[in-house]
Amino acid sequence: MASYFEKHKEEYLISEQRKVKYLFIDLEQIKDKIVPTEEQIKEYFQEHEDEYKIEKQVKASHILIKVPAGAEKEQVDKAREKINNIREKILKGEDFAELAKKFSEDPTNAEKGGDLGFFSKGRMAPEFENAVFSLKKDELSQPVKTSYGYHLIKVTDIKEEHKQSLEEVKSQVELSLKKEAAWEKALESADRSYTELIAKGKMDNKLEDVSKEQSLELKQTDYFFKGGRVKGVFGGPKFSQAAFELVSDEISEPVKLNNGYAIISLLETKAPYLPELEEVKQRVEMDLTEEESLRLAKEAAKAAHDKLISGKKLDEIAAEYELEVKNTDYFTRIGGVPGIGSLKNWTPKLFALKPNQPAPLIEMADKGKFYLMMITEKQPISEDKFKEEKAQFAFNLRRQKAGQIFNDWIKSVRQQAEIEINEDLIR
Secondary structure, eight states: OHHHHHHTGGGGOBOOEEEEEEEEEEHHHHHHTOOOOHHHHHHHHHHTGGGGEEOOEEEEEEEEEEOOTTOOHHHHHHHHHHHHHHHHHHHTTOOHHHHHHHHOOOTTTGGGTTEEEEEOTTSSOHHHHHHHTTOOTTOBOOOEEETTEEEEEEEEEEEOOEEOOHHHHHHHHHHHHHHHHHHHHHHHHHHHHHHHHHHTTTOTTHHHHHHHHHTOEEEEOOOEETTSOOTTOOSTHHHHHHHHTOOTTOBOOOEEETTEEEEEEEEEEEOOBOOOGGGGHHHHHHHHHHHHHHHHHHHHHHHHHHHHHTTOOHHHHHHHTTOOOOOOOOOOSSSOBTTTBOOTTTHHHHHTOOTTOBOOOEEEGGGTEEEOOBOOOOOOOOHHHHHHHHHHHHHHHHHHHHHHHHHHHHHHHHHHSOOOOOHHHHO
């Protein structure tokens, strides 16, 4: 471990750390003192009435027969026939929930009779949503095709869109009013305190003085890193960024946190340093173990792959290494490999192989995984399916190209401009 640490010592450099004290303007304390009047509550409700609208919701159950991505016409037809047969059984009086338990291929709700619970628009696939929100209560849909396959949908209950009365949401309105007013008062308090601090110049203990004068809490942090989490502070990276912009005897402008405002003063700075092994021993041990495990896994994978290339069968190699041989569904050049994920760097090589020809050793070292693969079967392109999806392919390619052009433009702009991200707007 010691030799590994010496070799990689620079990787364990401890960055600069800072310790600060800060005036804290507590939003909750201010909010607790605010009591909105009945007139204010009524006026706020009238101005924000649409925010208390309940959208239409439906409760539905479904039966899914899956159709894999890129399925051939025969497979699609088979799934459509199956869903139509199930629909006939329902129309003849068989129970939807029982048929869902028996036939549905959605593992998340089949055992519940296909029950999806209540949901509003924007939660489901567009084709599914269009169908379900056009149905009446207890009505059964025609087969609906989505990217998952074919669905039968039955609406079991409907909650129509309606606006809640003031009596129903009075506590929410009151809370919103209190929070809105509290933020205004907190900012006023922060600005007033900051002005007083500036007026005191370089006077010692000025934060302590203003803390007493304004009845504000004065807090102190432990050491923290730039951009990192600060224990006890709920404000994301803004707090630490502001702290790392300070020089000695300087105070920050009010920094908005999730629960109030802070005005920061620098206490101590700890310069970057190279630690002794004992200080980072746990990290070093983990990194060394990971590196050694990866090396051994790669050696074993290379040895196994050599055996595959020399003609040994895949199942024999798997038995020797106590591994499992798995078979994938069909996959395309642009799709991920089922059960593995994206292999875009390897896909051209895989598609160049003949059936039963071993693939190169596939290394996904970033995930600590290696794959021995062999193509077992290929399906030629379906001309009918190509014609059917040609327009969509062209659209996807154009969108991909446009996205790349836009990203390149953004990259060039960032290189030439100073960009400030307003986290309050994107929170």
